[in-house]
Amino acid sequence: MNPEEALKTKFNEVLDLKPEEIVLDQPIGEAHDVDSTELVEISVGLKKDYGFQLSDNDLKKTHTFNDIVEILKTKGAT
Amino acid sequence: MNKIAISGLGVVSPSGIDKRKFWANIKSGQSAVEKIERFDASRYTSRIAGHVRELDAYSNVSSRLLKKIDLFSHMALVASELAINDAGLDLSKENLERAGIFMGNAIGGWLYGETELRDLYIEGREGVSPFMASAWFPAAPQGQVSIRYGLKGYSKTIVADRASSLMAIAYAARNLNRDKNDFIIAGGMEAPVTPYALLCCQTSGVLTQQNDTPQTAYRPYDKNRDGFAIAEGAGIVIMESPERAAQRGAEVYANVIGFGTTTDGVDRIEPAEDGVQLARAITIALDNAGLKPTDIDYICLDGAATRIGDITETRAIRSVFNGHSDQLICSAPKSIYGNLLGATGAVDVITTVLAMQNDTVPPTINLNEPDPECDLNYCANTAQSREINNALVINRGRGGINCVLVLQKAG
Numbered sequence A: 001m002n003p004e005e006a007l008k009t010k011f012n013e014v015l016d017l018k019p020e021e022i023v024l025d026q027p028i029g030e031a032h033d034v035d036s037t038e039l040v041e042i043s044v045g046l047k048k049d050y051g052f053q054l055s056d057n058d059l060k061k062t063h064t065f066n067d068i069v070e071i072l073k074t075k076g077a078t
Numbered sequence B: 001m002n003k004i005a006i007s008g009l010g011v012v013s014p015s016g017i018d019k020r021k022f023w024a025n026i027k028s029g030q031s032a033v034e035k036i037e038r039f040d041a042s043r044y045t046s047r048i049a050g051h052v053r054e055l056d057a058y059s060n061v062s063s064r065l066l067k068k069i070d071l072f073s074h075m076a077l078v079a080s081e082l083a084i085n086d087a088g089l090d091l092s093k094e095n096l097e098r099a100g101i102f103m104g105n106a107i108g109g110w111l112y113g114e115t116e117l118r119d120l121y122i123e124g125r126e127g128v129s130p131f132m133a134s135a136w137f138p139a140a141p142q143g144q145v146s147i148r149y150g151l152k153g154y155s156k157t158i159v160a161d162r163a164s165s166l167m168a169i170a171y172a173a174r175n176l177n178r179d180k181n182d183f184i185i186a187g188g189m190e191a192p193v194t195p196y197a198l199l200c201c202q203t204s205g206v207l208t209q210q211n212d213t214p215q216t217a218y219r220p221y222d223k224n225r226d227g228f229a230i231a232e233g234a235g236i237v238i239m240e241s242p243e244r245a246a247q248r249g250a251e252v253y254a255n256v257i258g259f260g261t262t263t264d265g266v267d268r269i270e271p272a273e274d275g276v277q278l279a280r281a282i283t284i285a286l287d288n289a290g291l292k293p294t295d296i297d298y299i300c301l302d303g304a305a306t307r308i309g310d311i312t313e314t315r316a317i318r319s320v321f322n323g324h325s326d327q328l329i330c331s332a333p334k335s336i337y338g339n340l341l342g343a344t345g346a347v348d349v350i351t352t353v354l355a356m357q358n359d360t361v362p363p364t365i366n367l368n369e370p371d372p373e374c375d376l377n378y379c380a381n382t383a384q385s386r387e388i389n390n391a392l393v394i395n396r397g398r399g400g401i402n403c404v405l406v407l408q409k410a411g
Helices: A003-015 A028-032 A036-050 A065-074 B019-028 B071-087 B110-123 B140-149 B164-177 B195-203 B242-247 B276-289 B307-326 B341-358
Strands: B004-013 B033-035 B048-050 B099-104 B156-158 B183-190 B233-240 B254-263 B298-300 B329-331 B390-397 B401-409
Touching (some): A003 A036, A003 A065, B004 B019, B004 B071, B004 B164, B004 B242, B004 B341, B071 B140, B071 B233, B099 B140, B099 B164, B099 B341, B110 B195, B156 B164, B164 B183, B164 B233, B164 B341, B233 B242, B233 B341, B254 B276, B254 B341, B276 B307, B276 B390, B298 B341, B341 B390, B341 B401
Parallel strands (some): B099 B156, B099 B183, B298 B329
Antiparallel strands (some): B004 B233, B004 B254, B033 B048, B254 B401, B390 B401
């Protein structure tokens, strides 16, 4: 699964957001009211998919969905 | 103390959700205790409980939030919504910095806690949901209700075993007397139908083992009783000054007019043999309310269905009420749906308020052969018509925690 699809799956599992409901270019804290425990849950799920841990800096409420996809790509997610 | 009005009721119980359904089932005396099927309870000595049904039909909690909270918080949110709506509260017109939440439970969110602890030991640290941090602890329901409605006033969570929510309501009344809040959402919640919570109750030796006959197993004051059946649920009431309730045109069900608390201090599980401290709690409550024993019409009993619990409760009532004991009518309606542990007091208060409103005493069911040492009028098996102007609610926790609340009919 490519990083965009993987992240959409996590957003669906943790935040109950359908792919079409995800705002791609707004900070996720603002767009989806994501809290810190939800970020950890998303991070743990991505680690299971890709085998690497996202740091607190990688996954922040101020990041957009697209920002996180780019971070995943730079870490080698394909 | 000054009267504090109860102006809204919200109940989530094995005998039904919402006051109408609940009262109809309580009045009928139809048992709601069933075999536990949520998990394999076959190796437990007590395998029956009161379960809440149809919670989802009454809930508008999002599936996103449900992943982050335990069942006890979910039930508290549903009961709070029912109570707020029942009271006709328009929160957009309230000063939310003066809105309080006083809640009680005995064990916290163990359904969530147990699952995650199991994962911790099997999968390691990363197997544990981050939601665990805010899901399991006893103050979680208070926090969830606060977040949902934006309530920011003085609030507390009380943990005092089976007296938790009665104390929460009592301390809410005291706080309103001190003018620290405009109104308070008060009550309790408990979700003990889980493997670990059931085990803890079982090892305390207070649960019935009459598993083949769930509906007749919980039989307080009967000589064949052997303990209570656990139950899950929540009871929430809206409390405010009678003047404030009148100003906003709200119906007042009843008033809290006094309370008393004491502790036995003799054993970590059992109450004291003499019932002296429970009697003292009753006396303190009556004094606090400015009533005499002869003013009391009805007592909603603790009804532990253990030998020492039933006998010492009866003994304490006899010692305070003397000759008036035989005019009193008492009952333990929780024999119908099970003992909600920390939430039991709040549901007892709601039951008593509805009993006052309907001029009907709900029954103690399964009372066929009274213990000779339990010689009060327990309203056995069938509801009775009776005007109730003043009532007591008694709750007792393990180790001899005693709490007594005095309620007075409104009007």
